[in-house]
Amino acid sequence: METRAGDPGAFAHFDLSRVDSPAFVVDAARLRENLRILADVGERSGARVLAALKAFSMWSTAPIVGEYLDGVCASGLWEARLASEFYDGEIATYCAAYKEEDLGEILRLSDHVIFNSPAQIERFWPQIETARARGEDFDIGLRINPLHPEGEVPRYDPSAPHSRLGFPIDQLTEEHVEMIDGIHFHNLCEQDFEPLQRTWDKVFDYLEPYFGQFKWINLGGGHHITRADYQRDELVEFLADMAEDTGAEIYIEPGEAVALDAGILVGTVLDVGYNGMPVAVVDISATCHMPDVIEAPYRPAMLGELPIEDDGLIDGGPIDEGQGGAVRLGGPSCLAGDVIGDYRLPVPAEPGVRFAFLDQAHYSMVKTTTFNGVPLPSIWLWDSETDSLECIRRFEYEDFRDRLS
Structure with missing residues (x-):
């Protein structure tokens, strides 16, 4: 499934280290702009x-x-x-x-x-x-x-x-x-x-x-x-x-x-290896945090993603982003199919680096699960016009425990 969303907007200048990982960040200014457009359609029609x-x-x-x-x-x-x-x-x-x-x-x-x-x-x-x-x-x-x-x-x-x-x-x-x-x-x-x-x-x-x-x-x-x-x-x-x-x-x-385009999902690379191509495990799970990636399926846009050259694969050896190849990103769950996609990150693909997927405010937030005990992303509200940033909700172990019996 192809999506024509993925405009970074003000998130192009957002410091990903300001929030937890993983975390949803919603831009109130972009939300207001979307709502103004919808209200205008209603008023004129x-x-x-x-x-x-x-x-x-x-x-x-x-x-x-x-x-x-x-x-x-x-x-x-x-x-x-x-x-x-x-x-x-x-x-x-x-x-x-x-x-x-x-x-x-x-x-x-x-x-x-x-x-x-x-x-x-x-x-x-x-x-x-x-x-x-x-x-x-x-x-x-x-x-x-x-x-x-x-x-x-x-x-x-x-x-x-x-x-x-x-x-x-x-x-x-x-x-x-x-x-x-x-x-x-x-x-x-x-x-x-x-x-x-x-x-x-x-x-x-x-x-x-x-x-x-x-x-x-x-x-x-x-x-x-x-x-x-x-x-x-x-x-x-x-x-x-x-x-x-x-x-x-x-x-x-x-x-x-x-x-639309009002939210991102921030994640962190946890580990990197090589299995025919570079493979990275991240703290964002497709099955737990972005299930439409598997259900549709579709490939979410990445903030600042660099173009993948040729077939997107790196032929052997350690990961070298200078070769212009792709890294396969997958989540921490036990599901073999918990794969987000192949990306050329805008930062070196190494443990500890932050990255973000675009256009994740809708559907991703409402569909999250705690399968495998994977933590839910925290939720943040940012206003790109004032730069105010508020943590709306963090989820703890008790949120996972209390869903069960």
Whole structure:
């Protein structure tokens, strides 16, 4: 999987020795800039913009998010609780399947509760009616599957064959529409405007008979709006036209775009050896700290990385960065596949040197694990405009222990 993110921005001048290793460092100034862009899209188009907590839920930055966006979207009860506790604005909750014991609180906390199938709505309708009778105010939505694959990687494509995500749009009926207030679909992953336009062209014919019946239409996330080359003017026009055509309020739920290029993951080389090529063990683990490196897979950009010459391999002998070859970086876990990739570091590849991977604020932070007892990275908030630096959280042995029994 190729990603077009990886702009170092102000991190090009950040002293990596100022923080622990490993450590996530988020730049509040870059976060604000991303949010300003998203707010501008919302203001010019009339669409409502929600931040997707599934991608970036560093709740210490919730006040910054609340300055710019209309609220957040959650993926279940715990994210809805987090949203209610720390974030301002609306809460839209979608889950592929709700547990009956969770739904009451989700209905109470959320402004929009989006179901994955009409069957779920029907099954929980008595609970929905009871909550409304208590005076709780929320809309019911249905996620549809456009049946239109646009993703580069099938496991990240909600419209991949036999997907469990969303109700197949070719099965939608008037009876289903009568149960709901709005429609949700999410079909993108790190993509430009054109895939959204193509998806809407597919969805339009199915939904057009019901235009005027929806209070809102939610286009989900996957929009790389804050990337420099994203077609924002086209998006603004598209969103405004959609509202006019459908008579509905339009929502988008950017996640990655909120924190795009706003964070790095700092690491340290622990040991170096040679096995057909230079190999370095580092304190960053792909499987524990950047699982998308294995799942996608993709190769994260490195801060200050030098170009790899020829085939990137060094033929025998000790590591000599002057030869322009690559060093294979892997984590400290026992997983043989805990390999990050081949890099030519901007510093000598030797124990004790620091390095950093770019664009790690979104998804990496929320997906970390303590497999093998590998420590979690600490979390830092830096403001590149003021150079203020704060350690938000360090994780200790007790955090690992208390997850277990």
